[in-house]
Amino acid sequence: MQDYKHSVSLDVNKCKGCTTCLKRCPTEAIRIRGGHAVINSKRCIDCGECIKVCPHKAKRASHDSLDSLNDFKVRVALPAPALYGQFDNIESIDYIIEGLYRLGFDYVFEVAGAAEMVSAYTRIYLGKPGVKKPVISSACPVITRMININFPYLSDNIMPILPPIEVAAAVARERMQAELPDVSPDDIGIFFISPCTAKVSYVKNGFAGSKNNVDRVLSMRDVYFRLIDVMRDIDVPEHTASSGMIGIGWASTGGESSAVFNDKYLAADGIENCIKVLEQIENDDFTDLDFIELDACSGGCVGGAMTVANPYIAQARLQTLKRYLPVSPNRPQDTDVPERFFVDEGVSFDPGLLLSDDRNEAMRMMSEIESITAELPGLDCGSCGAPTCMAFAEDIVKNETSADECTVIMREMFHDYLARHKGTTLAEEYKEYKGLSLKEKNGPDGTAASE
Amino acid sequence: MADNVVFHFDVDGEDFSSAGGASVTVKKKLRQLGISQEYIRRVAIAMYEGEINMVIHANGGTADVIVSDEEIKIVLADTGPGIPDVSLAMQEGFSTARDNIRSLGFGAGMGLPNMKKYTDTMEIETELGRGTTITMTVKIA
Numbered sequence: 001m002q003d004y005k006h007s008v009s010l011d012v013n014k015c016k017g018c019t020t021c022l023k024r025c026p027t028e029a030i031r032i033r034g035g036h037a038v039i040n041s042k043r044c045i046d047c048g049e050c051i052k053v054c055p056h057k058a059k060r061a062s063h064d065s066l067d068s069l070n071d072f073k074v075r076v077a078l079p080a081p082a083l084y085g086q087f088d089n090i091e092s093i094d095y096i097i098e099g100l101y102r103l104g105f106d107y108v109f110e111v112a113g114a115a116e117m118v119s120a121y122t123r124i125y126l127g128k129p130g131v132k133k134p135v136i137s138s139a140c141p142v143i144t145r146m147i148n149i150n151f152p153y154l155s156d157n158i159m160p161i162l163p164p165i166e167v168a169a170a171v172a173r174e175r176m177q178a179e180l181p182d183v184s185p186d187d188i189g190i191f192f193i194s195p196c197t198a199k200v201s202y203v204k205n206g207f208a209g210s211k212n213n214v215d216r217v218l219s220m221r222d223v224y225f226r227l228i229d230v231m232r233d234i235d236v237p238e239h240t241a242s243s244g245m246i247g248i249g250w251a252s253t254g255g256e257s258s259a260v261f262n263d264k265y266l267a268a269d270g271i272e273n274c275i276k277v278l279e280q281i282e283n284d285d286f287t288d289l290d291f292i293e294l295d296a297c298s299g300g301c302v303g304g305a306m307t308v309a310n311p312y313i314a315q316a317r318l319q320t321l322k323r324y325l326p327v328s329p330n331r332p333q334d335t336d337v338p339e340r341f342f343v344d345e346g347v348s349f350d351p352g353l354l355l356s357d358d359r360n361e362a363m364r365m366m367s368e369i370e371s372i373t374a375e376l377p378g379l380d381c382g383s384c385g386a387p388t389c390m391a392f393a394e395d396i397v398k399n400e401t402s403a404d405e406c407t408v409i410m411r412e413m414f415h416d417y418l419a420r421h422k423g424t425t426l427a428e429e430y431k432e433y434k435g436l437s438l439k440e441k442n443g444p445d446g447t448a449a450s451e
Numbered sequence: 452m453a454d455n456v457v458f459h460f461d462v463d464g465e466d467f468s469s470a471g472g473a474s475v476t477v478k479k480k481l482r483q484l485g486i487s488q489e490y491i492r493r494v495a496i497a498m499y500e501g502e503i504n505m506v507i508h509a510n511g512g513t514a515d516v517i518v519s520d521e522e523i524k525i526v527l528a529d530t531g532p533g534i535p536d537v538s539l540a541m542q543e544g545f546s547t548a549r550d551n552i553r554s555l556g557f558g559a560g561m562g563l564p565n566m567k568k569y570t571d572t573m574e575i576e577t578e579l580g581r582g583t584t585i586t587m588t589v590k591i592a
Binding site: 150284353355357359 | 453454455456457458474475478479480482483484485488489491492495496499518520
């Protein structure tokens with residue numbers, strides 16, 4: 001299997017190895033090695049939690065820079081609907097669309113518009129006979145990858161329809177090629193303005209074998225700071241927004257679900273909640289539900305690691321902005337989902353958790369992990385560089401670390417050693433050690449060394 | 452031929468909110484062993500139902516999962532009140548759960564029937580006032 005390409009990177013100089021991200025990673029993909037965080041690419045689901053929690057700003061999202069606009073002759077912007085919630089005190093979305101044109105884009109295609117198309121196709125898909133329920137939204141790439149790695153039994157539940165980002169890119173490309181027949185398709189650049197890291201990874205890796213039409217992924221934060229400059233000068237926007245309530249609703253949790261027009265849905269957000277829901281769906285707990293929307297970020301896409309505004313404030317702004325907008329002006333007239341909007345192949349199981357391909361070896365390792373875990377203190381303190389004592393035991397068995405990294409056990413060993421060989425206690429040794437270091441600092445006679 | 456792998460859990464009867472936790476842990480462990488998904492799901496459901504039962508009726512107990520080459524064995528043991536009429540308890544919809552448990556969505560009388568449905572063998576040893584031990588197996592070879 002090809003290696004999955006990620007979009008979270010680490011500035012080793014800024015990372016202090018503080019264990020904050022270690023503790024918050026939902027898939028235990030992080031370890032502290034050699035004094036700084038290391039991400040296990042097989043387990044990382046690009047949720048961006050580590051970026052959000054890092055107190056030293058050492059974790060960063062890798063994305064394309066705005067300079068990459070120069071890579072193409074014709075530039076198309078695909079703003080995610082979450083972008084609209086970033087601005088304070090704007091009267092209408094038209095100002096943002098106009099601003100994007102002024103930033104140098106030749107065409108703006110709203111992902112919110114594509115989301116309305118996907119909502120219409122979802123309604124058609126849910127009505128098809130033989131569809132495995134509950135259908136899980138394919139929109140959040142963190143969730144699809146999570147299912148891929150940890151919930152393979154649910155991979156058939158993922159809706160096999162392309163997510164809005166991809167529908168937007170495909171439709172925008174078709175339109176540009178039709179409008180500009182003389183321009184080489186390679187000269188048309190499709191730029192997605194992303195709220196999150198996962199979409200960057202999504203573009204790098206593709207979704208279920210589908211061809212990707214997005215050429216560059218820009219950070220919503222970067223675009224925001226450029227936009228507020230140009231938007232200040234707009235008196236009357238020439239260009240106008242064309243998305244409706246449903247499309248803009250996709251930016252926050254529940255928006256996609258409410259567009260299913262059916263009350264048999266569940267919408268959850270925050271990666272930990274999503275994992276709990278997936279655990280329960282796997283146990284057949286939700287057989288009466290038709291549709292499940294899971295957003296890895298709290299609040300939905302507005303909570304992505306590359307946004308500026310607080311997700312709930314952004315959501316409140318979106319509520320105001322979408323008031324008096326038409327419900328779904330971009331809904332297609334199709335009576336069936338067009339073939340080209342289906343994914344090429346199913347989501348495949350990527351066994352990132354497997355201890356060994358050989359069952360016997362895996363069982364031997366598991367027994368060892370169990371017996372080592374029983375000996376560990378169970379504090380889950382993270383000092384060894386693993387998020388939990390059990391993860392530490394796994395690392396020991398996989399030869400990725402050694403048992404003496406456990407500081408609690410080391411302390412006990414030290415106690416024991418002192419008692420047996422020196423007849424002293426740790427407290428006495430500590431006093432002496434501190435006394436020594438004070439003397440060293442102050443000079444041999446204990447007085448402050450000064451000129 | 453590998454040695455059996457044994458997972459042991461103490462199921463806390465005091466804290467209802469933690470019920471079902473052992474089932475989630477076992478699921479992860481079985482994945483790490485490369486057990487196929489369909490078996491994992493059956494083990495997880497049977498174990499989940501059993502865990503909930505122990506918490507509701509027996510003030511907790513112990514859960515042991517033994518993985519061998521041929522099967523996954525789940526042994527749930529408690530020192531609770533015992534089951535007065537096993538064949539009645541096995542009927543779908545029969546429940547003695549209290550209303551406060553039902554209001555949480557449990558107590559539908561599907562616990563034991565589901566445990567039987569999702570496993571290949573199930574044995575119940577029960578004695579009134581002494582406790583219940585349920586042994587289930589899921590064949591994996």
